[in-house]
Amino acid sequence: MASSSNKPDVDRGWTAAVRHGIERGLPLENLLPSRQPFFVGSWVYVFGVVTIAALVWVVASGVVLAAFGPQWWHLSATGQFFNSLHFWGVQIFFLFMILHLIGQFFMASWREGRAPTWMVGAVTFFVSVVAAFTGYLSQQNFDSQWIAINAKDALNASGAGAFFNVLNFGQMYGLHILLMPAAITGLVVIHILLVRIRGVVRPIEAPATARRGAAR
Amino acid sequence: MEMNAPAAIVHVGLLFITVPNLIVFGLIVVIFTAALALPFPHQAGSLEEEHRNG
Amino acid sequence: MIRLQPTPDRDVEGVRQVPYDLVKELAIALGVVLVLITVLAIRLSSPDLPSATIQNWAQQDPVDFLTTANDELAGQSLTAQYGPPYNQGSGSVQSVGPISPQAWLGVHLKVRQPQDFVVNPLKRGAIDDAAVQGAVQAWEAASAATQQAWHDSYAKALAGATVDGPSVNLPSTNGGPVPLMLARLLDIAKAGGLDNLLLTNGSVYQTDYTKPLLFFSDGQYLSGLAQKQHLLGSMWGIMNESGQYPGQAWLLPYTIWYEIPPFNTAPNVDLLAVIMTSLLAFVLFALPFIPGLRDVPRWIPVYRIIWRRYYLESGTPSPGRIPLDSAS
Numbered sequence: 098m099a100s101s102s103n104k105p106d107v108d109r110g111w112t113a114a115v116r117h118g119i120e121r122g123l124p125l126e127n128l129l130p131s132r133q134p135f136f137v138g139s140w141v142y143v144f145g146v147v148t149i150a151a152l153v154w155v156v157a158s159g160v161v162l163a164a165f166g167p168q169w170w171h172l173s174a175t176g177q178f179f180n181s182l183h184f185w186g187v188q189i190f191f192l193f194m195i196l197h198l199i200g201q202f203f204m205a206s207w208r209e210g211r212a213p214t215w216m217v218g219a220v221t222f223f224v225s226v227v228a229a230f231t232g233y234l235s236q237q238n239f240d241s242q243w244i245a246i247n248a249k250d251a252l253n254a255s256g257a258g259a260f261f262n263v264l265n266f267g268q269m270y271g272l273h274i275l276l277m278p279a280a281i282t283g284l285v286v287i288h289i290l291l292v293r294i295r296g297v298v299r300p301i302e303a304p305a306t307a308r309r310g311a312a313r
Numbered sequence: 314m315e316m317n318a319p320a321a322i323v324h325v326g327l328l329f330i331t332v333p334n335l336i337v338f339g340l341i342v343v344i345f346t347a348a349l350a351l352p353f354p355h356q357a358g359s360l361e362e363e364h365r366n367g
Numbered sequence: 368m369i370r371l372q373p374t375p376d377r378d379v380e381g382v383r384q385v386p387y388d389l390v391k392e393l394a395i396a397l398g399v400v401l402v403l404i405t406v407l408a409i410r411l412s413s414p415d416l417p418s419a420t421i422q423n424w425a426q427q428d429p430v431d432f433l434t435t436a437n438d439e440l441a442g443q444s445l446t447a448q449y450g451p452p453y454n455q456g457s458g459s460v461q462s463v464g465p466i467s468p469q470a471w472l473g474v475h476l477k478v479r480q481p482q483d484f485v486v487n488p489l490k491r492g493a494i495d496d497a498a499v500q501g502a503v504q505a506w507e508a509a510s511a512a513t514q515q516a517w518h519d520s521y522a523k524a525l526a527g528a529t530v531d532g533p534s535v536n537l538p539s540t541n542g543g544p545v546p547l548m549l550a551r552l553l554d555i556a557k558a559g560g561l562d563n564l565l566l567t568n569g570s571v572y573q574t575d576y577t578k579p580l581l582f583f584s585d586g587q588y589l590s591g592l593a594q595k596q597h598l599l600g601s602m603w604g605i606m607n608e609s610g611q612y613p614g615q616a617w618l619l620p621y622t623i624w625y626e627i628p629p630f631n632t633a634p635n636v637d638l639l640a641v642i643m644t645s646l647l648a649f650v651l652f653a654l655p656f657i658p659g660l661r662d663v664p665r666w667i668p669v670y671r672i673i674w675r676r677y678y679l680e681s682g683t684p685s686p687g688r689i690p691l692d693s694a695s
Contacts, residue, residue, distance in 0.1 A: 133387035136677035140348035143392065150396035154404060171415065180415075181408030184612075189400055191617045192337065196345055203669035207655035219652040226617055233615065239416040240609055243593050245576075246584040247600065254461040254637040256468025259452045259475040264581070267574025299382065300674040301665060303681075316411060317610040319596050327626055329603045333613040349672045 128293050136300055141204070144197035151190035152285065156278055158182040163274045167237055187229055194222060206298040214291040221284040228277035234269040241266075416596065416609040421565070421579060424588045425556035429535045430528050432556060435586040436549050437525065439484045440506070441518030444585040446480050453478040453581070461635040463642065476577055484582045488564035489548055492555040499551045502544030509543070517543040533557075600625050620647050 108117075161179045162170060170176035198218070201207075207215040233244050245263045252258040262268055320331040330338075425432045438444040448458030452475040460469050486503055493499040506514065521542035529536045535553070540546055555561050565579035583589055590599065598604035605622035608614035624630045624640035633639055655661055664670060671678055 129389065131386060131388065132384035133389075134382040135385045135680075136382075136674050137385075137387060138353045138676050139673045140351055140353055141345075141673050142353075143396070144348070146389075146393050146396045147400060150393065150400040151404075153397060154400055177412060177415070178408055181411070181413035182404050184413035185404040185407040185411075186400070188337070188613055189404060192340060192344075195341060195617065196348070199341075199345060200348070200673070202654075203664050203667065204673060205661065205664040205670070207661070212655035215655050216652055219648075219654075222651075223648055226615075229615060229617070236415070238414075238418050239592065239596075240414065242418055242580060242583075243589070243598055246580055246589070247605070250459060251637040251641055253452060253459070254469050254635070255641040256472045258469070259472040262452075262476060262575070262577060264577040265575040270574070300677045301670045303677075316612065317414070317416060319609070320607075320611050322597055322602070329601075329626070331597055331607050331614065333608070333611055334606060334616050337613045337616045349669070 123290065123294050127296070128290075130293075134297060134299070137297055141200040142297075144193050144200050148190060148193040148197050149285065149289075151186050151193060152281070155183060155186040155190055156282070158186060159274065159278065167235060167270060171237065187232070191225070191229070194225065198222065204298060205301055208298050208301075209295075211291075211295050211298055214288060214295060217284055217288045217291060221281060221288060224277065224280050224284060228273065228281055231269045231273035231277055234263055235266065235273045237266070245269075411612075414608050414610045414612040419583075419589060419592055420559065421556050421562045421583055422559040424583065424586060425553055425561070426533075428586070428588045428591075429530060429553055429557075430525060431586045431588050432553060433528075433535065433549050434522070434525050435582070436485055436552055437518055437521050437545065439480045439582065439585065440545065440548075441515055442481070443518065444480060446478060446484075446581045446585050452476045454480075461638040463635060463638055467638075469638075478578060478581060480582070483578050484565065485548065485552060487567075488555065488561055489552060491567065492560050492564050493551050496551065499547060502547045505544040506548060513543070517541070517545045521545045521549070620644055 158179050162176070162183055165173075165176060170180035201215065201218070230244075230248070234241050234248075248263045249258055252261055252263060320333050323330050323332065323335055421432075435444060439447060442448070445458065446453060448456040450456040450458060450460035451469050451473050454474060454477065460467065462470065486507065489499060489503050506517075509517070520540050524537045524540035524542065524546075527538045535550075537546065552561065555564065562579060565582060566573045566576070568575075593599055593604065594602075596609040597607050598609065603622055603626055605625065606614045606616050606618045621640060621644045624643050625636060630636055630639050630643070650657065650660070
C-alpha cells in the first residue's frame with residue numbers, strides 16, 4: 098500500500114501486518130458491497146440471508162428465555178409466547194439452511210477456492226443439529242425425558258455418553274444456552290467473511306472471457 | 314385445532330412420517346421450486362437499465 | 368450512449384457489476400421472518416406435553432412399577448445389565464467387530480441400581496417404619512442366591528396380581544422381605560416422594576436426572592406414553608414431535624438407519640447409525656474434493672435455471688469454459 102511505504106517505521110510489526118492483511122483480503126467495499134455480479138439474480142440467493150435472519154430471532158428469543166430461567170415458559174403465557182417464537186424460529190432456521198445447502202450444491206459453489214466456505218457451512222449445520230438437540234433436552238417436558246432416554250443409547254454406544262450425559266439437564270442446558278450459540282454465531286461469522294472475501298461464485302461453465310479466479 | 318393431540322401418520326412400507334414433518338419436507342420442495350421459477354426483482358440499474366444506457 | 372458517470376467497479380474483473388443492497392435484503396428478511404414466527408407463535412403456540420412422573424407411573428401402572436423395582440433389586444433390569452458408562456454389565460454394550468468405544472471408555476456415571484433405586488430411597492423415605500427398615504437390612508444381609516430366589520418368587524406373584532382401585536392384590540409369595548419393601552416403595556412413589564428421593568445426592572442443588580430417568584425407562588409405562596405420541600424408534604420417532612408440531616426433520620440422515628434393513632434389526636444399530644451418519648457428514652463436509660459427487664451439479668442443470676439471465680446473455684458456453692473440478 099502506498100501509505101505504508103511512506104511510513105516504514107510506523108507500519109512495521111504484527112499489528113500493522115494484520116491490518117494490511119485485512120485491508121488486502123477484505124476491504125470494506127468487499128465486506129459490504131453495494132454491487133454484485135449481474136448474474137446474482139435469483140431467489141435461491143436469498144436462502145442464506147433468511148437463515149441468518151431466523152438465527153437472529155432464535156438468539157434474541159433465546160436470550161429472553163435464558164434471562165427468565167428454564168421453568169418460566171411453562172408457567173407464564175408471555176414465556177410460552179417467547180418459547181413459541183424460539184421454536185418456530187428454529188424450524189425456519191433449519192428449513193432455510195437446508196434450502197441454502199441445496200441451492201449452493203446445485204451451483205457447485207465450492208469452486209475456485211471456495212471449498213473452505215462450503216466446509217465451514219457444513220460444520221455449522223452439524224453444530225446447529227447438536228444445538229437443537231440440546232435445546233430439545235432443555236425443555237423440561239415429556240419430549241426432553243423421552244429424547245434423553247432414547248438418545249443416551251446411541252451416545253453411549255459411540256463412547257460420547259461417558260462425558261456427554263443427556264440425562265444431566267444442567268449439562269445440556271449449559272451447552273444449549275452458552276457454548277452452542279457461541280459456536281454457531283462464530284461459525285456463521287467465519288462463513289460470511291469467507292463468502293465476502295471470495296465473492297459469489299461465477300456460473301458453471303462461464304466463458305473464459307471472465308477472468309479466472311477474479312470474481313470478487 | 315387441538316395442537317397437543319397426536320399427529321396423523323403417513324405409513325407406506327418402510328416410510329413412517331407424521332403429517333407435520335411431511336409438510337416440512339413438502340415446503341422444502343415447494344419453496345425451492347418457487348425460488349427457481351419466480352423472477353427475481355431486478356434492482357435499479359440492473360440488466361434492463363444497462364441495455365437502455367448502452 | 369455516453370455514460371454520465373464513471374463506473375470504476377464495472378467490468379474491472381471481467382464480470383459486470385450491478386447495484387445490489389445486501390443490508391436492505393437482510394433488513395427485509397428480518398422483518399418477514401419476525402412476522403412469520405410471530406403469527407405462527409400466536410396461532411400455533413409450541414409443544415409442551417407435561418413431563419411424566421414416577422408418581423404417575425406408580426398410580427397408573429403399579430404392577431409395571433413393582434415388576435421394574437423387583438428387577439432392579441435382583442439385577443435383572445435394563446439398567447442393571449446395561450454396561451458402560453453406568454456399570455460393568457454388557458447388556459447394552461455395542462460393537463462393530465473389534466471397535467467398541469463404549470467398552471473402551473468404561474464406567475463414568477456409576478449407578479448401583481439396587482441401592483440407588485430401591486434401598487436408599489427406602490432408608491430415607493421410610494425412616495420411621497421399623498418393619499421396613501428391618502426388611503431392608505434382611506435383604507442386604509442375604510446372599511445373592513437368596514435375593515434371586517425372593518425375586519423369582521415375587522415376580523411369579525406379580526404375574527397373577529390384580530389391581531383393585533388404589534391397591535394391588537398379590538397371591539401369596541415366598542419373596543422374603545421383598546414384598547414389604549416394594550409395597551412401601553410403591554406407596555412412597557404414589558405420594559410423589561420417589562421422584563425426589565432418586566435425585567437426592569447430599570446436596571441441595573441438583574440438575575442431574577440420570578438416576579430417576581434410568582429407573583423410569585426400565586419400565587414399560589414411559590414407552591407406552593411415547594407410543595401414543597408416535598415417538599418410538601420404530602415409528603421414525605427420532606424426528607417426531609409430540610402433538611401436531613413438526614419435529615427434528617433435520618435428523619433424517621441419522622434416523623433413516625434405524626428404519627432400513629439390514630440396520631433396523633441389527634443389535635448394534637445405535638453404533639451403526641452413528642458410524643453411517645458420521646460417514647454421511649464427512650461426505651457432505653468434503654464434497655468439494657470428492658470426484659464424481661462434486662460433478663453432480665454439472666449433470667443436473669439446475670444451475671441453468673438459477674443463472675438463466677447469465678446464459679441468456681452470454682449464449683451457449685464457449686469452448687474456453689472453466690472446469691468445475693477446480694475445487695481449491
